[in-house]
Amino acid sequence: MDKMNINNIIETESLTKVFGGLAAVNEVTLKIDRGDIFGLVGPDGAGKTTLLRMLCGLITPSRGRISRNSDSFGYMPQKFSLYGDLTIAENINFFGALYKIDSKTIRRRADEILEITGLAGFKSRFADDLSGGMKQKLALTCALLAKPALLVLDEPTYGVDPESRKEFWKILYQLNKEGVTIVVSTPYMDEAELCKTVALISRGIIMSTGDPGSLKKSFPYGILELKADARDLDFINDLPEVVDGDFYGDKYHVAVYEVEQAKAAIINLLAEKKVAIHHLRHIPPSMEDVFVAVTKEEVV
Amino acid sequence: MSRILAILQKEFLQMKRDRLTLGMVFMLPLVQLLLFGYAIQTEVKHISTVVFDQSMSIESRDLLDSFSSSGYFDITGTAKGYAEITKMIDSGKAKAGIIFPPDFAEKLRKGETAPVQVLVDASDSMVSNSAIAVANSIGLLKSQKIIMQKTGVQSLPYDIRVRPWYNPDGITAYYMVPAILGIIVTMTMVMMTSMGIVREREKGTLEQLMVTPVKSYELMIGKVIPYIALGYLQITVALLVGGVVFGVPIRGSILQLYLLTLFFITASLGIGIFISNIARNQMQAFQMSFFVFLPSIMLSGFMFPREAMPSIIQYIGNIFPLTFYLTIIRGIVLKGIGFPYLIPQVMSLLVFSVIMMTLSIIKFKKKIA
Ligand SMILES: Nc1ncnc2c1ncn2[C@@H]1O[C@H](COP(=O)(O)OP(=O)(O)O)[C@@H](O)[C@H]1O
Ligand SMILES: [Mg+2]
Numbered sequence: 198m199d200k201m202n203i204n205n206i207i208e209t210e211s212l213t214k215v216f217g218g219l220a221a222v223n224e225v226t227l228k229i230d231r232g233d234i235f236g237l238v239g240p241d242g243a244g245k246t247t248l249l250r251m252l253c254g255l256i257t258p259s260r261g262r263i264s265r266n267s268d269s270f271g272y273m274p275q276k277f278s279l280y281g282d283l284t285i286a287e288n289i290n291f292f293g294a295l296y297k298i299d300s301k302t303i304r305r306r307a308d309e310i311l312e313i314t315g316l317a318g319f320k321s322r323f324a325d326d327l328s329g330g331m332k333q334k335l336a337l338t339c340a341l342l343a344k345p346a347l348l349v350l351d352e353p354t355y356g357v358d359p360e361s362r363k364e365f366w367k368i369l370y371q372l373n374k375e376g377v378t379i380v381v382s383t384p385y386m387d388e389a390e391l392c393k394t395v396a397l398i399s400r401g402i403i404m405s406t407g408d409p410g411s412l413k414k415s416f417p418y419g420i421l422e423l424k425a426d427a428r429d430l431d432f433i434n435d436l437p438e439v440v441d442g443d444f445y446g447d448k449y450h451v452a453v454y455e456v457e458q459a460k461a462a463i464i465n466l467l468a469e470k471k472v473a474i475h476h477l478r479h480i481p482p483s484m485e486d487v488f489v490a491v492t493k494e495e496v497v
Numbered sequence: 498m499s500r501i502l503a504i505l506q507k508e509f510l511q512m513k514r515d516r517l518t519l520g521m522v523f524m525l526p527l528v529q530l531l532l533f534g535y536a537i538q539t540e541v542k543h544i545s546t547v548v549f550d551q552s553m554s555i556e557s558r559d560l561l562d563s564f565s566s567s568g569y570f571d572i573t574g575t576a577k578g579y580a581e582i583t584k585m586i587d588s589g590k591a592k593a594g595i596i597f598p599p600d601f602a603e604k605l606r607k608g609e610t611a612p613v614q615v616l617v618d619a620s621d622s623m624v625s626n627s628a629i630a631v632a633n634s635i636g637l638l639k640s641q642k643i644i645m646q647k648t649g650v651q652s653l654p655y656d657i658r659v660r661p662w663y664n665p666d667g668i669t670a671y672y673m674v675p676a677i678l679g680i681i682v683t684m685t686m687v688m689m690t691s692m693g694i695v696r697e698r699e700k701g702t703l704e705q706l707m708v709t710p711v712k713s714y715e716l717m718i719g720k721v722i723p724y725i726a727l728g729y730l731q732i733t734v735a736l737l738v739g740g741v742v743f744g745v746p747i748r749g750s751i752l753q754l755y756l757l758t759l760f761f762i763t764a765s766l767g768i769g770i771f772i773s774n775i776a777r778n779q780m781q782a783f784q785m786s787f788f789v790f791l792p793s794i795m796l797s798g799f800m801f802p803r804e805a806m807p808s809i810i811q812y813i814g815n816i817f818p819l820t821f822y823l824t825i826i827r828g829i830v831l832k833g834i835g836f837p838y839l840i841p842q843v844m845s846l847l848v849f850s851v852i853m854m855t856l857s858i859i860k861f862k863k864k865i866a
Contacts, residue, residue: 253708272708278701282514283507294503295709339705 205266206231206347206378207252212261214247214401221247223401224261229380229394231266231346234373236392237382238488244401245382246275249351252380267378270347271340275355275382277332281325285316285335288324289342296343303342310338313368330361337368348372350381354388366391386485397488404491409484416482416490419456423449424475425467432470438462441493445485452482452490500711504719512723518689522727526681526735530742533673542568544628546593547585549576554602560613563639564595569631582616592618593628608647674739675830676799678732679822682758683765683793685728688786690769694720695782698773721766728762729755748833757825757839760846764818767853774860793819821845 202208207229214222222244229235237245250256251263253272279288286307293303311317314334319327324335333353340348350369354362366388373379381392389395389409396406405412418440423430430449434442438459442451453459456479467474512519546564550557564570573591576582582594594616604611615632619625641653697703697720706716732755739745747754768789776782794800796814803811803820814820821842828834836843 250704255704255707270708272705274701274704276701278705280507280511280702281700282511287507287510291503291507292705292709295500295706295711297499297710 202228203266204231205229206233207266207380208264209252210262212248212251212263213259214244214251214256215259216247220259220401222251222258225401225403227396227403227406229378231378232373232376234369234379234381234391234393236389236395237380237398238384238386238389238392238395238484239382239398240384242400243398245398246351247401248398249349249380249382253349265347267345267347269343269345270349271343271345273333273336273340273348273350273353275351277324277336279324279332279336279339282323284321284323285311285327286320288335289339292339293342298342306342306344307338310341313371314338315364328361329357330365333357333361333365334368337365341372345377347378347380350379352382352384354383354385362388386483386488389484389488395484397491399492405487412487413482413484416487418452418454418482418490419459420480420482420486421451421453421456421459421463421477422480423451423463423477425449425477426473426475427470433463433466436462436466441490443489450486452486500715501719501722504711504716505722508720508723512727522685522689522731523734525684526677526731527738529677529680530674530735530738533677535670542627543571544569544592544624545573545590546570546595547574547576547582547591548572549579549582549594549596551599552597552601556602556605556611557597560597560635560639561595563635564632567631567635569627570595586616586618589618592621592624605643670739670743671745671831672827674735674743674745675826676823677739678735678758678826679761679797679819680794680799681731681735682728682761682822683790683819684786685724685731686762686765687769687772687789688783689727690721690724690766691772691776691782691786692779693724694770694773695776695779699778717770721770724766724769725762729758732758745830747830749829749835753835754826754829757829757836757843758822760843760850761818761822761825763850764846764853767850767857768818770857771853771860774857789817793817796820798823815845818846818849 205228207227209225209227212222212225212227213220225248237248239245247256249272251258252265253270254263254265255272280291283291289307290300290303293300293307298306308317311320314337316331316334316338319331324332327335337350337353340350354365357365369379369381381388383389393408394406395409395412397404397412407415423433424447430442430444433439433449433451436459438453438455439462440452440454442449444450451459451463460477460479463477464474548561550561561572565572570593574585576585576594579596582591582596585591586594594614596614596616598612598614601611601613613636615628617625617628617632644650645653697706736747740747769786772782772785772789776785792813796803796806796810797817797819798814799819803814806814824842825839828839
């Protein structure tokens, strides 16, 4: 890995972090393109935070290597990590001074970013008194003060209302358009769809990497969406035509080998069990379907 | 440098807004001074005393006068029997009892030895020590007088005059106020510093700080200077209160007092920073600080004279910076001595500081690496 591709902003090789005998991050080899919006997607405890912290140099890997091809980077930890007893302006001035940015430039940049994030009117409010969404925006503002080429965000929308989440992603897109590479972790599949590249992580292992479209395209099974009058539909999974199934809200998603055959088999089975079918249709796979299938495979 | 300034500015802002801590910083020296200066009198007077006088004579009355005029014994009641005295001392109504036998006056007149029994509740050793010492000396003085009258001797063969230097009147506050400075600095440097640093880790702000270009030494200096300033502020308050309320004079150089205090501050800071490196949360930091604080008070000579301790305990006392600082501060304030007399203590504090800081730096490097 001595000759790092200059189109990559981060490369890792067999990156591993062991906590007390358990690998929180296990043999991760990654390449992140300059200009990417790279989503690290996985459930709680998958190892996202640990991986991002290693990328930022906050913890030492147990094994493996990281190259970061960017001097400046901004980092937004998962937990809100600014000073609650300081105001927005004081937080910004403090972090700006740590980056040795002169106060005039800090003010200009802060004004720019605060304008984008819509915090401009709240400069003298204490960080503790901000809503979840506003806190995230303030943290983003501080992470952006040094005009980094790389922005690392650990679950930035955790605990933020859906409206603010949408807004936050809009800002990320705008930054990305201006040339900032974004590495973001999330447990939400709908956010995974917003990334340019997605890496699915489960129990410290990257299961699959690619853009959301091709990940879904390469999904080997068909997905049937079933709505039926039954609380428990897990018995469908015993059909030989069915790979796996799970509830998604009030609907049941069934991954199948062959759509028409499986449809017939399910209709038969439900008729036998006297369960009324509201609808049963073939749908394109969602990121969540892909994720479930990928992680289930690993178990087998 | 500009980064250290930024951290300083931030620390002072936060300190200013943390009213509770700020209040504590000023109340601590005041409360401690008043507590230790006023309430804790190591000298015990006015011991409540009951008398069982079976002699009822001029002689017994005379001896009782000597007891009560000493100021140590307050005759608070008379008893009608041995059992009653016992009961009063048992119940704590009296701390001492004086018993004259029926033939007390008779024996005295005959020139025989006249026994007087003094019972003392020794459960409080401070009280009993004073009572026993005073009772003994009253007995001796009285006997002396009688012997002198009998033999016609005009002057005593020995004349031993004890002069308590530095604190001739034995005023507790003189001894306590300088020592309380040591206690206050220990509290601020060990407890507040360690908790202040641990708070940054607990709240996650350290994680945010560590991705900025700030160096760990800049962070440390910036975090620690405000506490040093706070410590000096507290010392100044304590010295002022000590002077105004208790009239404690500062016999030595104030400049030296402030300068040599710095060695104690760095040593205590060393402990504080070390604790902040091993404690996981503020509660742990608080508990660990107490773990240092309590033996410091017990073994440093703050509460009990070190000379009275077994030598192994004295050695253990030498682990704590407060032990050396008490010698320094009492030396400067009470004796008016200066640096040349205090070199061993200053050197000890210096060595201690270097060891602690080195340990902390090693440990801290591991944490961020
Ligand atoms: N500092 C740590 N010490 C011990 N175990 C840790 C530490 N940090 C994370 N872990 C463990 O590593 C695993 C991955 O955690 P994390 O990286 O926080 O996952 P995620 O961010 O995806 O929720 C979890 O099992 C967690 O308990
Ligand atoms: Mg996490």
